[in-house]
Amino acid sequence: MKHGEGYRTINAFLAIVPWLAATLTLLTFTHPVRSDLASPGEKSMTHSKTPEFTVVPTHLKTATFSLG
C-alpha cells in the first residue's frame, strides 16, 4: 500500500458512516425487532401483517369431529 492510501481508505469509510447510521436508524423504525415471538411454552402474537394469534404447537392439542 502506497503512502496516503490508508488515509484515503479511512476517509472513504468515515464518509459512509453517516449514511450507514441513517440507514440503520431507518431500518430500525421500519422493521422493528420482533420482541413478541413465542418462546417454548409461551403464548404469543405475531403481527407482521397477519393478526394471527399463535400458540406453540406443543402446548396445543387437537381434536377431530364430524357432526354428520
Place this chain on the structure above:
Amino acid sequence: MNGVVRTRVGYTGGTTQHPTYHSLGNHTEAIQIDYDPDIISYRELLTIFWESHNPERKAWSIQYRAAIFTHDDHQRSEAKISLEQIRREKGTVYTEILPLATFYPAEDYHQKYYLRGNRALAFFLRESFNDPVTFRNSTLAARLNAYSGGYLKDNKLMAALQRDGIPEEVIDRLRSLLNVPNSKPLTCTASS
C-alpha cells in the same frame, strides 16, 4: 369458544389419497380443532360435540356420518366413556369412534365459510392475511367466523379478542367495521 385456538374443516376417515370436495372417495367431512387443554378439556369438547348433533340419526352416506376421530388412547378412552353415557340415555347411537388417520384440509373456499360471506370484513381480510394457510390457521379468523355465523355476539367477540391478545388498534378497527359500540366505561376529567 374459550380455549379453542384454531379450527379447520377437511376430510378424513377414508383411504382415498388427497380427496377433494368433488372427489371425496370414502372420506367424511370433519372439523379439526386445536385447543388449549389448560382452558378447555377434551371431555368438555365431547359434551359440546354430543349437544351439537343428533346421534340417533343414521347417516345416509359416509360423507356425512357423525364420528369422533380420536388422536390417541386418552381421547379414545374419553370418547368411549361419553358414548356409553349417551347410549344409556338414548338407546341406539349411530355416532362412531374411529382412530384418526390422515386429515386432509378442505379447499380454501370451504375454510371460514361464514366469515367469507361477511361483506363488512372483506377489505380487512384482504389486507390482513397473506395467504390461505395463514388465514385457515388464524385464531382471529376463527373468532370472526364464529361471529359471522351468529355463534358469538358483539361484546363476547371483543372480549375473546382481548383475551387472545389481539392488539387494541385491530380490535378498535373491527369494532368500527362491525358497528360494535365500545362498552368501556366513560371517564370524566375535570376541566380547568
